[in-house]
Amino acid sequence: xxxxxQSPRHEVTEMGQEVTLRCKxxxxxxxLFWYRQTMMRGLELLIYFNNNVPIDDSGMPExxxxxxxxxxxxxxxxxxxxxxxxxxxxxxxxxSTGGTEAFFGQxxxxxxx
Amino acid sequence: SQQGEEDPQALSIQEGENATMNCSxxxxxxxxxxxxxxxxxxxxxxILIRSNEREKHSGRLRVTLDTSKKSSSLxxxxxxxxxxxxxxxxxxTSGSRLTFGEGTQLTVNP
Numbered sequence: 001x002x003x004x005x006q007s008p009r010h011e012v013t014e015m016g017q018e019v020t021l022r023c024k025x026x027x028x029x030x031x032l033f034w035y036r037q038t039m040m041r042g043l044e045l046l047i048y049f050n051n052n053v054p055i056d057d058s059g060m061p062e063x064x065x066x067x068x069x070x071x072x073x074x075x076x077x078x079x080x081x082x083x084x085x086x087x088x089x090x091x092x093x094x095x096s097t098g099g100t101e102a103f104f105g106q107x108x109x110x111x112x113x
Numbered sequence: 114s115q116q117g118e119e120d121p122q123a124l125s126i127q128e129g130e131n132a133t134m135n136c137s138x139x140x141x142x143x144x145x146x147x148x149x150x151x152x153x154x155x156x157x158x159x160i161l162i163r164s165n166e167r168e169k170h171s172g173r174l175r176v177t178l179d180t181s182k183k184s185s186s187l188x189x190x191x192x193x194x195x196x197x198x199x200x201x202x203x204x205x206t207s208g209s210r211l212t213f214g215e216g217t218q219l220t221v222n223p
Contacts, residue, residue, distance in 0.1 A: 004155075031209050033211060035213070042213070042214070042215040043156075043201065043215075043216070045210070045211070045212050045213070048209070048210065048211070050208070050209060055208050055209075055210070056208065056210055091155060091156070093155075093156075093211075095209070095211075097209070098143060098205065098208075098209035099143060099144055099161075099163070099205065099209075100161070101146060101158035101161055102146075102156075102158065102203075102211055103158070104155035104157070105155055106154065106155045107154075107155055
């Protein structure tokens with residue numbers, strides 16, 4: 001398996017634009033996590049899914065953020081409209097079940113100017 | 114806060130020395146995990162210790178867990194320059210929720 005695949009690796013966009021980050025988890029994994037990492041706030045859990053169902057989205061900063069998992073092999077994190085303070089590295093991770101390790105993608109570095 | 118908190122925030126040692134990092138948390142956990150992150154890369158899992166375990170070893174890594182004190186430690190023995198990275202503890206709580214601390218930046222000087 002190629003591991004967790006995130007795209008794009010880098011995204012530069014203007015304030016107010018819509019941004020969509022994509023994640024393909026490892027086949028057979030049924031938990032998927034979205035994290036945001038910044039120097040100021042560390043690694044924040046934004047939302048996670050079990051069996052494609054959102055379980056906890058309390059970490060989503062505000063209504064501008066939304067996440068979907070239409071099937072077991074694909075998830076998106078959308079920011080609309082984007083703001084400069086959204087600039088961060090966004091990670092997707094997946095795991096097979098509770099009690100096992102999570103595998104991380106390489107992240108998407110988002111810059112909003 | 115549910116997430117773990119590591120200390121120290123930064124640690125600088127000489128090659129060959131041991132490095133110890135600590136993690137504290139405030140809630141009941143299913144397990145506690147340690148991850149490593151090299152600059153600009155994703156996190157890589159190192160070791161997982163379940164709530165009913167007290168100590169676990171993997172190569173040069175030793176992890177302890179004290180659920181009564183809600184704390185864990187990661188010991189890296191005989192450190193190498195290649196161990197230079199950020200180390201994070203993560204706690205898994207109910208519903209498979211996995212949250213991370215702010216990490217310890219370890220620098221191993223050759």
